[in-house]
Amino acid sequence: MITVLKWGAGSTALLLLLFATLALTGRKTFHTEIHIPASPEIVWEVLMDTKSYPAWNPVFIEVEGSYRNGAKVVNKVQSPDGVLTIKARISEFVPLRKLRQQGGLSGLLTFDHSWELVPVNGGTRLIQLEIDRGAYLWVWDSSWVQPAYQQTSAAVKERVLLLLHGSDE
Template sequence: MNINSKYTLHNVESTQTRRNGRTTNAADPSAGSRRLLWISAILTAMLAGFCKSIHTELKIRATPAEVWSVLMDNKKYPEWNPYHVRVEGELKEGNTIVVEVHKPNGNRIVLEPEVLRIRPERELTWGGGIPGLFTGEHVFEIVPCEEGVVLIHREKFSGIFVPFAELDSIEEGYAQMNQALKERVED
C-alpha cells in the first residue's frame, strides 16, 4: 500500500526546518551527532574549570600511632580543633558523619560526608556532595619521616559551585587545624 510510503515521505518532509538561513533535516544523524559533540565539549570544558584542590603539609615530632590516635578521637575535637569543631559519628568506612566547620572568615557550615577510606596510622578520607554541583574528598595522610611524620591535609573539590567555595578560607582553616593537631600531639 502507498499509505505507508506517503506517511514516511510526509514525516521526513516535516522534519526539515529552517535554522540560521539554512534548511536542515532533523532526521540526518550527522546533524544530531555534531550537536551532541558540541554540547559534550562545552560541558567538559566547563566542568574541567570547576575542579580545585587544597594541599597543606606540616611536620610533627611524633609517631604515626600518636597522630592517628588524636585524629581518630573525634569526640575530643572541640578541645583542640579550631576548624572541625564537631565531628559526630563513628569514623568507620561507609558511615555518614556530621562535621561542623568554623572557617577563619567567620562562616560556619555543617556537612554530612561519608567516611570513604580508613588505613590505620596512614589515611582518613571522607567526602560527599552533589555530583556536578559540588563535591569534595577530604584526606588526612600521615607519612613517616626522619623527624616523626608529615601530616598531609588535602581536599579535591569539583562541580559548578566550586568558584563560590571560599577556598582561601578553607586552606587557612586547614593550616590552623594542622598546627593545633601538632601542638596537641607534641605536648
C-alpha cells in the same frame, strides 16, 4: 510557534552545555604538610579522638559519627560566615595511615578530603589534602580554606606535643 520551540530547546541545550562545562572544569586543591615529632600512632590517636575536637580544633569543631570504612559522618566546620554542616562518607580508612572522606552534590560541589600519615625519621609527616570539584567553585570564595587547613594541621601538632610533653614546644 515552531521557532519559539526551537529557540527554547536550543537555549536549554546551551544552558545544559554551559553547566556541564562549568561542572567539569571547576576544580580547587588545598594541600598542607607538617612534620610532627611523634609516632604515627600518637598523631592518629589525636585525629581519631573527635570528641576532643571542640577543645583544640579551630576548623573541624565537631564530628558526628565514627571514622570507619563506609561510615557516614557529619562534620561541623568553622568558616568565616559561621558553622557549616557537611555530610561525608568515609571512603578509605587505613589505621595509622589514611582517613579519606568524600561528599557533596555531584556537578555542583563535591569534596575529597584526606589525612595521610607518613612515618619519617624523627616523627610523622601529616598531609592534609582536599580536592573540590563542581560548577559552584566558579562563584564560591574559598580563599579561607587553605589558611584554615594550615591552622588545623598546626593545631594537630600542638595537640600531639601537649599530650607528649605537657607543652606545645
